[in-house]
Amino acid sequence: MKEYDVLIIGGGVTGAGTARDCALRGLKTLLVERHDIATGASGRNHGLLHSGARYAVNDPESANECIVENMILRKVASHCVEPTGGLFISLPEDGLDYQKKFIECCAKAGIKAEAIDPKEALRLEPSINPDIIGAVKVPDASVDPFRLTAANVLDAQLHGADVLTGWEVVDFIKETVTVLGVKLRNIYTGEVKSVLSHYTVNAAGIWGAGIAEMAGAHIGMLPAKGSLLVFGHRVADMVVNRCRKPANADILVPGDVVSVIGTTSDKVPFDQCDDMRVTKEEVELLLREGCKLVPSLATTRIIRAYAGVRPLVASDDDPSGRNVSRGIVLLDHSKRDGIFGFITITGGKLTSYRLMAEKTTDLLCSKLGVERTCQTAVLPLPGSEKEKRKPSHSVVVEAAFGRQGTRVAEMDFSGKGSELVCECEQVSRAEIAYAVKELNVKTLDDLRRRTRVGMGTCQSTFCLRKAAAVLAEELGTPDKADALLKDFIQERWKGIMPVCWGDQLREAEHMRKEYGK
Amino acid sequence: MQENNISIAEFENCQKCNICAEVCPMMEVNPLYPGPKQAGPDGERYRLKDPAFFDNALKYCLNCKRCEVACPSGVKIGDIIAVNKLKYYKSEHKMRDTALASTDLVGSLASPFAPIVNGVLSLGVTKSVMDGVLGVSKHRTFPKYSSRKFTSWLRRHAHEQNAYPRKVTYFHGCYVNYNYPQLGKDFVKLMNACGYGVMLLEKERCCGVAMIANAMGEKARKSALVNLASIRKADTPVLTTSSTCTFTIRDEYEHVLGLPTSDIRSNLMLATRWLYRQIEDGKVKLIFKEDYSRKLAYHTACHMQKMGWQQYSVQLLQMIPGLQLTLLEQHCCGISGTYGFKKENYEYSQKVGAPLFDDIRNAGVEAVVTDCETCKWQIEASTGLPVFNPVSILAEAIDFEKTKEANAQ
Known part of the structure; x- marks a missing residue:
């Protein structure tokens, strides 16, 4: 049996980033994920690359981490990041007191925050509420978390790491107080196998509480649900925030070709974490508050609602669990709980995933006696290499380039390759073939996370059969197309349900007619 | 919310x-x-x-x-x-596109030298050069230029036109003015028979459809502003004989160029729509020749279909005793103005039109009627049959004196 230096549980952005860092430093690495990469909080957030400004007033340490990481990721993950810039706007009811403090705190945290005239703000971003009394420009950006996670996984694999998706940890293999490995079960086939590793890293987000429990350690975690709405196109080209104490629905992010407004924040029980549903009240709240930021949201089609669970960690010295840290939490369980060979990395945020990975890998290297320094702050992710490139004048190729960066060179657009499969999102056969070959795709949902298949305004109604057939063919199992289709449509439907009125209801009727049986 | x-x-x-x-x-x-x-x-x-x-x-x-x-x-x-x-859009054939789209400018330059220009344009060597150097398809023949502009003709007859107590204003378009004044004359004859004198707009420029199609937005906007201002000043209905000019001014000015047209829309229309409504309201009568006999087919131009106005032309034509009218299936003829003149489009243009050409050949008619001049060029070139505007057919079919008498006030 192959023995690994490091086994990482959790294919979110933190686990993927850690796998990459470990692989780059020459560690024999395995990444294990129960479903698919970026299926938890990593794939269910705003897609906001924080400048840190949002945390400047309350959490200067996080704020500084954000701005440093923000600047790094613009370079090393350029194909996942769109440097949109951001605005913090003050509405009449917000007053300008907070703005003053906000700018001071941003300056202290090293964030360039520049107060601009409301007129200038409206010129920069015409979609914002024209009633604003103040605006501050900050270096927020938009980031695609699916792409970011996939690129990290890909680079880990290119540097020798193994990746298992669809394998769930069912038990730990322990010798008295030392973790030796894990027992895995395949969620599709039920097959069970054991994997041994010198170190096991728990990077399972909110599910990390359960993983730690399984290993014999307790982490006080507080699942906090955050709901978001997706609008059919880009209404704004900049990230738009409210300049006030962080609250519900006060950030709008232009994410690729859609706009995302969020979030809410509500504590939920652990047993709901696997099946988050957005309620009618949440939709109403998001819309009400969102329209204050960008009034045209009131007349823009909502295509979907979704929710994620933040892995908030209670401070170890506060048994009540009220004191929540949003910072990075790296737990060495040998020191904390007397369990050896086991580390937990949690807390933090999407923007700081690379730093979390670096800290974790630093700890692993010191334990393993490996003296290799972290390179992830300078080495571009696959797809983000600097390269001179002429625009192709083809939407299909440009869309693939937008998503996969320089990896577009690996795709074959000749012949059938340039055929469109998903028309809303301009996904071609060539891109699908590439994703299947390089990016660990097993299901249509996996394919969606890699390519945006089915994420457009029709929510897969008109491309699903074709996508299922093409995927089944590329996977070498052409008879499985129907099974692939069924699981996918169920998941699309779940997101459409909470916003199913008006044009989206008409669209849903097409879907019901086509697939509802 | x-x-x-x-x-x-x-x-x-x-x-x-x-x-x-x-x-x-x-x-x-x-x-x-x-x-x-x-x-x-x-x-x-x-x-x-x-x-x-x-x-x-x-x-x-x-x-x-x-x-x-x-x-x-x-x-x-x-x-x-x-x-x-x-x-x-950035064209790879900027010079050609500009030349094709500047119908007004080219027309006013060509008219005085019409016989020479027509001769030169029809030479094989000219076509080869235009094909090779400019990218204008050698399979195309340009519509002939007229040596006398329609507007010059009408101005010479202004006195007669002013004698009519009631008037309409005519937006003639570039084609009538520079290439085919006969259609304008037919229009004047028809209006006069109905008891209306014909006036011109204070200023008329090319409607701009070709400039819009060739990404010359600023030039199109300038022309549009002149036309809109003139149409606003007109105190009579402004009538046209080209479906595309009409559609461009009524709809494309607003939707594509961003110039509001809601105030002029109800006053600008095809002559056939105006005439049909006048007849329906009992305000105008048409009396047709007793011995008139023709076998024709009507082709619905795309922009006619978009406006939903083909019925006005068709119903008027169907009033003519002795006219056997076949309604053709609604196919695009494929030329789309300057589009089909471009070398790289010629083949597609002909393929698009093929079903229509087949229908026309199989219809067993002597000529085709349509409201669009570029459809006319395409159908004439592709089927060999002559093509007329409904206004010309009506002008030909009416008994002028009797109609005039019936509409005299």
Whole structure:
């Protein structure tokens, strides 16, 4: 049996980033994920690359981490990041007191925050509420978390790491107080196998509480649900925030070709974490508050609602669990709980995933006696290499380039390759073939996370059969197309349900007619 | 607060049903054209993110608007494409496109030397040079220029026209003025018979349809502003004999150039629509020749179909005793103005028109009637049959004296 230096549980952005860092430093690495990469909080957030400004007033340490990481990721993950810039706007009811403090705190945290005239703000971003009394420009950006996670996984694999998706940890293999490995079960086939590793890293987000429990350690975690709405196109080209104490629905992010407004924040029980549903009240709240930021949201089609669970960690010295840290939490369980060979990395945020990975890998290297320094702050992710490139004048190729960066060179657009499969999102056969070959795709949902298949305004109604057939063919199992289709449509439907009125209801009727049986 | 979940951004009302793709005549013959849904609402989402997503293949759009007629969600697909072409399209044949689109300028330069220009343009060597150097298809023959402009003719008859107590204003368009004044004369004859004198607008410029199609937005806007100002000043109905000029002024000015036209829309229309309504209201009578006999086929121009006005022309023609009229299936003829003159489009243009040409050949008619002059060129060149405007047929079929008498006040 192959023995690994490091086994990482959790294919979110933190686990993927850690796998990459470990692989780059020459560690024999395995990444294990129960479903698919970026299926938890990593794939269910705003897609906001924080400048840190949002945390400047309350959490200067996080704020500084954000701005440093923000600047790094613009370079090393350029194909996942769109440097949109951001605005913090003050509405009449917000007053300008907070703005003053906000700018001071941003300056202290090293964030360039520049107060601009409301007129200038409206010129920069015409979609914002024209009633604003103040605006501050900050270096927020938009980031695609699916792409970011996939690129990290890909680079880990290119540097020798193994990746298992669809394998769930069912038990730990322990010798008295030392973790030796894990027992895995395949969620599709039920097959069970054991994997041994010198170190096991728990990077399972909110599910990390359960993983730690399984290993014999307790982490006080507080699942906090955050709901978001997706609008059919880009209404704004900049990230738009409210300049006030962080609250519900006060950030709008232009994410690729859609706009995302969020979030809410509500504590939920652990047993709901696997099946988050957005309620009618949440939709109403998001819309009400969102329209204050960008009034045209009131007349823009909502295509979907979704929710994620933040892995908030209670401070170890506060048994009540009220004191929540949003910072990075790296737990060495040998020191904390007397369990050896086991580390937990949690807390933090999407923007700081690379730093979390670096800290974790630093700890692993010191334990393993490996003296290799972290390179992830300078080495571009696959797809983000600097390269001179002429625009192709083809939407299909440009869309693939937008998503996969320089990896577009690996795709074959000749012949059938340039055929469109998903028309809303301009996904071609060539891109699908590439994703299947390089990016660990097993299901249509996996394919969606890699390519945006089915994420457009029709929510897969008109491309699903074709996508299922093409995927089944590329996977070498052409008879499985129907099974692939069924699981996918169920998941699309779940997101459409909470916003199913008006044009989206008409669209849903097409879907019901086509697939509802 | 969101009430309807229906976007005011019209492209977003697209339900992705693809009916537009079903009716697009270009998509059927040209694999390079991504089709109306892709070029329109689908592409729009991406272009909003980055204009680099503009696809040069949008140049293949005929602007026939058949997609808009078919769309069950009211998306103005053709307009979306036209607007983006204006914004982002860069032609590889700038000189040719400018020359083709400047109908007014070229017309006024060519008219005085019409016999020479016509001779030179029809020479094989000229066609080869234009094909090779400019990219104008050698298979095309330019409409002949007239040595006397329609406006000069009308001005000489201004006195007679002023004698009529009631008047209409005529937007003649470039084709009537520079190439085919006979249609203008037929119009004047028909109006005079109905008891109306014909006046010109204070100023008339090319409607701009060719400039819009060739990404010359600023020039089109300048012409449009002149035309709109003149039409606003007119104190009579402003009538036309070209479906495309009419459609461009009424709809494209607003939807593509962003110039409001709601105040002039009800006063600007095709002569056949105006005339039909006058007859229906009992205000005008047409008395036809007793021995008139013709076998004709009516072709609905795309912009006619978009306006929904083909019925006015058809109903008028059907009033003529002795006229056997075949209604042709609604196909695009494929020329789309300057589009079909371009070398790279010629083949597609002919393929699009092929079903129509077949229908015409099989109809066993002596001539074709249509409201669009570029359809006329295309059908004449592709079938060998002469093509007339309904106004010319009406002018030919009426008993002028009796009609004039019946409409005298």
